Amino acid sequence: MVTAQRTKEVCQIVRLKSTQVFLVAGTCLLTVMITLLCIGLMTRYEVQNEVANVADVDYWKDRVAPSQKIWYDKGIDELNEALRSSKGPQYPRNVRIFLVQGVDGRDLAALRFPTRDISQENENFLWDQFPHLVRLKNSCSQQFPCQVERVSKALWSGIPLDRVPESPTDCRDLVNATKTPLSILRQAQLAGLRTGFVTTQRITGSTGAALANTHSNYECDERMPLGSSKSGCQDIARQLISGETGKSLNVIIGGGRQMLSSLVPVSKWDPVDELLCESSDGRNLLKEWRNHKLRESKINPIKFELVQRTDELESLNASSFDHILGIMANGDLSGNAKAPSLQLMVEKSIELLKKPGQGYLLIVEQFIQSGMDKRKELQLLNDTLANLHKDQDALTLVLLTNAMYPKPTLDVSEETETIEHLSDTFNASELEMQQRLYQMPSESLLFARGPKSAIFHGIRKETFLAHAVSHVLSRSRTKP
Template identity: 80%
Template structure:
């Protein structure tokens, strides 16, 4: 009887332990399944977002010579860094565009190396680390003659170069046209973004004329043919100051005082450029801009400032202002020995543009003439970019082009300018030399970094730049 009782107790114990074992085994199996699902989801996420671990990219270290290993190690680090960069799904709140005129791919390749000392190796510029790169075709080289003044209008309006409107002598109808092509700057203003234009050239140059939606080929009244004013035509300077785009600019800094005012101060450091247009109709457009802002402030309180000297710009607490207008030279800034640096102008511009809850578009033009030290100019741009504060909400573009060379008297392309020097060499007619120069590789390089920078890729038409920027601006965030 006692034996039977013990057998029953033993059986119950074994049964209980079997149940526990089953529960434990089931828990382990469920944990394993959950773990496998998580690993699968993480792997899929990494593939979709191009996220990689340092160990994901490797090479046969045991088969690589010791003299190669150090370079392979560095190359793998760079590759891993590239793979870690996810394609951001969000659109940028802000867009910064740096336009460099006078530099092509050959210049960049040459000036990455320190002067006369190749032992230091190849030094990358800030834009060399941008993850995306596109090339913009130079259709100007394929036209005889090339209307170079139309190239900026193609870049910033998105209209092909051969379709850019030609301005007629009678401006009465075109001035009041409601279907005038809008530049990306005006489009940004219409969607509520703050806007700025900074140039080391004069603000009435071809870039300023295109961005400001002007419809003239003449920077000031002096160069306009007789009868143009009577037919209702206005020069670029007057349209830029009185037009909606120019008046709505939160920041505009550059040269060109002698186009805006008929009487300008002349100093040894900042003489009047005799090769440029010099207004003679008694105008004072700088005063007109200030008076217009005073009228605006009576309706809606705004703070604005007008500057003409570098020390004024240096001491300005720019973040307190809604509008900033700086005219820092009679002609181009290169003609004024006391002109502000590119870095200072960009810093103050961003201080004005950055407002809580509102995005911005800033376009900066660095004009590099053929007689300038290109290496030094690239270093100036590099320093300016390096000192910009990192911003995950900002798309930054750097456009290098050697295809646009606006001249003081007549706008001509680099290809057209070269004809003067090649005639003696080839002893050919101008038309034949133009045909020869069609083969010149002068495509523009576009470096991109930030949200949606991946849309800038491959070889594109000049008009692609405006189309891409317009798309990004239309989806830009305006929330804080």
């Protein structure tokens, strides 16, 4: 009887202690859950109410020159404002920028809504469906010379147009390379991203020159002043092929063979463009590019290819290569009747650039010259975008600019000149006045879709593009 009573007391004690342990454990678990919930709510609040000051906004601070950093820091104010309205924590791993030279908002409105044939349905382009749009101011409307080379450098380096360094005439006085402003393309390379440049123009044009960080106004040796050559200056073509930015590019596709080689094949479908520079120093920069890659492959195994015909590009298994140089015309691609389509060039470029765990920056330039069928050219871009492989990690930007700038010799912009000569202007015919007003530089339109596309809204400075792309790529996610 005593034994049974003792057993009963022991069981009651054990039961009581088990209950106490359960209560303590439950309290601890509840505390941990509440703590995690608070952390989650705080994190979500901070993400939704993103950046508050300069220290929080990332870009490649160690990748830009001191003379360039001051303008990136100033541009933070615009980024702060844009990022405050940007929802969602996702950043893109890849950025694809399509630059259309020769079309602005006025053209787009006219081409989107045809009026001559009322039976034809209104046609919206694919970028009209992009969720975000920003207007980039054009500094060419201000009172200082506006050269297309400086416009490109302002756009791709993030430095205001009036502060873009002049190209040196004596390269013995050239500033140290570490202090030279770097394009967004070079910044991406230094940060470990793969990069590509595709153009329907020649690769030595103003866009290619700015992206490759060249410091010359001459596309090849033919037109360089003798004094500049003797002081060690190099033309754009040589800098692009032998410079660090050009050598690091994974993809270069465009025209410009006559700037890169003194002896080029000539055919009825691909003649030499006599209005453009023609190399005359006996160079063969295509061969130099191949030789450089051969030397590099002995140290770091890489696969590379030089292509110069459409069929070569079509048959290329681009995903198995590390570098492609495609020179598809003697001059601009518009001068070669057998040049590859924009869609083919873009598709092959993306095939090569896409690698597991590594992001990329691809810049595509479509140059629409005066006299071209603008509707047809825009339709080619529309088809190219429509056939792109869906990539949820990619930020896609379409930038439309009229590409009409005053000649380098003018001391004032076209708009200023028109205002100063209103009396003469109004004495002209109505058609002449319309043409003159139409040729004034207009603001550029930038359509955006994809992760962080919401930061592209409102009216921004032309430097905003470089600052914004630098920021989003510096925060890119990397996935295996």
